[in-house]
Amino acid sequence: MDGLLSDTIGAISTAVGNAGISIIRLSGPEAFSVAAKIFRGKGNFYEYPSHTIHYGKIIDPDKNDVIDEVLISKMAAPRTYTCEDTVEINCHGGYVTASRILDLLYRNGIRPAEPGEFTKRAFLNGRVDLTQAEAVMDLIGSRTEKSSKVAVSQLEGRLSDRINKLRHQLVEMLASIEVNLDYPEYDFEEVTADNCIQNISLVYNELKNLIEGFQYGKILREGMEVAIIGKPNAGKSSLLNRLSGKNRAIVTEIPGTTRDILEEYVNILGMPIKLIDTAGLRATENEVEKIGVSKAIEVMDSSDLILFILDADSGFEQEDADILEKIEKYHEKTIYVVNKTDKKDEDKLNEIKERIPEVLEISVLEDSGINILEKEIYQYVNKSNFDTDNQLLVTNARHKKHLQQTLADLEKALDGIKAGMTMDVVSIDIKSAAENLGYITGHQVSEEIVTNIFERFCIGK
Secondary structure (H helix, E strand, O other), X not given: OHHHHHOOEEEEOOOOOOOOEEEEEEEOOOHHXXXXXXXXXXXXXXXXXXXXXXXXXXXXXXXXXXXXXXXXXXXXXXXXXXXXXXXXXXXXXXXXXXXXXXXHHHHOOOEEOOOOHXXXXXHHOOOOOHHHHHHHHHHHOOOOHHHHHHHHHHHOOHHHHHHHHHHHHHHHHHHHHHHHHHOOOOOOOOOOHHHHHHHHHHHHHHXXXXXXXXXXXXXXXXXXXXXEEEOOOOOHHHHHHHHHOOOOOOOOOOOOOOOOOEEEEEEEOOEEEEEEEOOOOOOOOOHHHHHHHHHXXXXXXXXXXXXXXXXXXXXXXXXHHHHHHHOHHHHHHEEXXXXXXHHOOHHHHHHHHHHOOOOEEOEOOOOEOHHHHHHHHHHHHOOOOOXXXXXXXXXXXXXXXXXXXXXXXXXXXXXXXXXXXXXXXXXXXXXXXXXXXXXXXOOOOOHHHHXXXXXXXXXXX
């Protein structure tokens, strides 16, 4: 991996396209020499102080052509994002201008950066650990304020600090065991079985608490899929439009208007939710509608939560009974919602309540009960009432995997002590647990894993 650090990389760090400004970033040992070659401003580029910004022009030295007026930042190692000499060129936005400057850089020895390579270099140079590096991409991809806060917390190193503290406790335990095994003739404090059980249990319980928050953390990071199902004309598309704040779905009085799957990301109390509007579930001879119904059934299986929408105006009909039978196996992940309560018939509503006692009454037309529905969706996700401002959350499946492996190692160690195994045998499992925690932060990690993580990043970060 060290070979990557000998060359200089460059890429556009802003979104490609028409914009007020585009930022091109260079990092590596030749960043300053190449910048000095193509930049013309007041004074000598090499004499500019570090962490200053200067006005000038980018010139093609071969043709003496002016490409653009720019602001250029000079930042000397190690006080940079990558811990390398870094230059950032702020040019006018637009594909053509940025591409011409990039082409000029490449012709002068700069290598195109790979996805995530700037952050990868920050990791390889010790500026951030692996959890902080992954948090960079999570922050970029955040869809809500809550998910952004969790990513910032991890970027600041709160999760890393906790993992490192627990790993240090295991390493200290191993050191104490080794002392007693290697120097039994000295009067060192004996590491008793009870002490080991107590110390391992403390680490075990902390790790277990971290894992318990994963499902909520994962949804904050990746979002949750919520399928809206029901018979035709129950108000599914109207609910999608209301929750998204857009006229995303066509709404008419004609049953069967929605025939395909519609998806829309929404923010519900800080939770990124992907709403999926499905075709009305009913028996039909229309081939297109049949496909839509089939897709709706598939969505129910893959979604994290189901909103079953019933119609207070029509009551409980055979179509509702058929749907209820289909979703019986999904009962634990279903919220039952009765829409159109603005024009409800009490007898019709009672028909529904006789079949489904626990229903949430709403009216999309009158905007009634929507806030309560949003709270129900949020509470379904955050059953344990995690506080994103004050509690650490594990959001990454890779982290969860290693935490679970650590727990398994600690369970084996505890079982070994209780079975009367010698401490040198027990220490094998404790060492494995410490290694698994090291994989999370990057203390012990293979080049393959590092490559796999950073290739998911966007280019320029």
